[in-house]
Amino acid sequence: QDVIKIGKATFTFLCQKExxxxxxxxxxxxxxIISQNASMKEVFSLIQVVAPTDVxxxxxxxxxxxxxxVARAISQHSLRTDKPFLSVxxxxxxxxxxxxxxxxxxxxxxxSAHQQRKGLFEQAHQGTLFLDEIGELSLELQPKLLRVxxxxxxxxxxxxxDIHVDxxxxxxxxxxxxxxxxxxxxxxxxxxxxxxxxxxxxALRDRKED
Numbered sequence: 001q002d003v004i005k006i007g008k009a010t011f012t013f014l015c016q017k018e019x020x021x022x023x024x025x026x027x028x029x030x031x032x033i034i035s036q037n038a039s040m041k042e043v044f045s046l047i048q049v050v051a052p053t054d055v056x057x058x059x060x061x062x063x064x065x066x067x068x069x070v071a072r073a074i075s076q077h078s079l080r081t082d083k084p085f086l087s088v089x090x091x092x093x094x095x096x097x098x099x100x101x102x103x104x105x106x107x108x109x110x111x112s113a114h115q116q117r118k119g120l121f122e123q124a125h126q127g128t129l130f131l132d133e134i135g136e137l138s139l140e141l142q143p144k145l146l147r148v149x150x151x152x153x154x155x156x157x158x159x160x161x162d163i164h165v166d167x168x169x170x171x172x173x174x175x176x177x178x179x180x181x182x183x184x185x186x187x188x189x190x191x192x193x194x195x196x197x198x199x200x201x202x203a204l205r206d207r208k209e210d
Contacts, residue, residue: 039202043070050197051077056149058194059172061201067172068132070201075128080168083127086120091136099141100157109158121154121165128168134194135175135186142187149193169194 050057051074059067068087075085093101100109104119120129131137137145148154149169153162171194180186 039200039206043199043201046197046199047073047077050074050199052079054079054168056168056194056196057170057199058197059170059199059201061172061174062203063174065201065204067201068130070199071128071130071132071170071172074170075130075168078128078168080127084124085128085130086124087130087132088120089132091133095138095141098137099144102141103144103154103156104159105157106159109156113158116156119154119156121148121167122163124167125165126167128170131169131171133173133175134171135173135177135180139185139187142190146187146190146193149190 047070057071057074059070061067071087072085075081088101090098100113100117100119102119102121104117104122105113107113107116131145144154148165148167152164152166154165155162177186177191177195181188181191
């Protein structure tokens with residue numbers, strides 16, 4: 001590269017070879033995700049298209065394929081990049097606690113609720129909430145999530161007033177949700193709400209270039 005100084009300004013010029021190298025890196029990388037795989041490059045292209053929008057994104061892929069990295073990349077390149085990005089693994093929290101974790105609770109709502117607590121939806125207001133392993137969400141809780149997606153309104157556990165939130169949702173799972181719908185294990189209307197922009201992450205065994 002060549003460096004030229006004019007007054008206090010410094011201009012750096014890259015030779016043609018270096019320019020092509022940087023362009024190739026940009027094509028094969030997306031923030032912390034690096035891949036030479038053609039399918040992953042298609043994922044990068046899709047991220048660039050959907051990131052600046054507010055649409056719900058649904059990521060499907062096996063465990064360990066980088067679903068959360070993709071979700072973070074979408075958030076970082078969105079209009080909400082300077083707002084909160086929160087994530088939760090719906091399968092890692094017990095059924096007794098996940099409702100409070102997502103929607104919050106009022107003081108006295110249950111035995112250990114010694115004070116009011118905002119849930120992840122409220123904490124992520126104006127930002128992005130990544131719901132990992134959404135397929136693990138119980139049928140009892142799915143209508144509450146559907147309501148937030150449809151209206152933006154939620155009610156804390158033990159609460160009596162609706163709270164409006166503005167949150168972009170990115171959901172992910174390794175499960176076959178359409179098959180779970182057929183088995184009556186996942187709500188069809190919720191699936192349609194989540195399945196706005198589907199992103200398929202190829203399995204690691206199919207990314208031999210990486």
